[in-house]
Amino acid sequence: MSEPGRSRRSAALLRLYDLMAAHYGPTGWWPGDTPFEVAVGAILTQNTAWTNVEKAIANLKAARLMAPAALLAANRDTVEAALRPSGYFRQKTERVLLFCRWLGERFGGRMDRMAAEPLEALRAELLALKGIGPETADDILLYACGKPVFVVDAYTRRILGRHGIAPQEIPYEALRALFETSLAPEVALFKEFHGLIVWTGKDFCRARPQCDGCPLAPLLRGKPPKD
């Protein structure tokens, strides 16, 4: 991308950020007591509302299963029962257990050792795991490992498309690259920016799709949303 193109885009993204931040203040996203809990939540939230994920996470904690070794030692039925409220519970049980097995074999079950790995190699390993696609991998890399990757989700695509910053159908990697080349690679900024997108998406794209009261409404300048 040309330098003027990048700085224009960078300014547009920072304007989005400022409007959302002014509306919400710090989100502190992602919620989770430990990096492992964040990684599990990233798998459980696939195509699923976060409120349902919270129930499954609470179940795991109540059953003392929020640890890789505990999950691997548990009966599969027990894990499935705990994950049931988050939907797709058979698939998600398989995916969580596969992640635990890999984490155990590769890093002795320790998230801190995983996080010490170089970003690109680690991303490739995560993507090679069955059940971990780009968004889930990047959730884990950013929020559980503190790596400077930008997480793209359905809300990101919808909001940028709606405001004409990127085409609605832009592929995952292209949209990730757009953020990562336009913004300073600061983990705290990436975390908070994605958190603000999630909150804005939940509150306005879903609950109030007409954009009433949306912090980003001023950017539309009276034009209807594009989607």
Added chain:
DNA sequence: GACCAGGCACATC
């Protein structure tokens, strides 16, 4: 009661 949610893998063309 229909419709949707912060995905992903797999089959089919």
Added chain:
DNA sequence: GATGTGCATGGT
């Protein structure tokens, strides 16, 4: 490579 389908629960 693009497109369609299964996976499952809970909220609106």
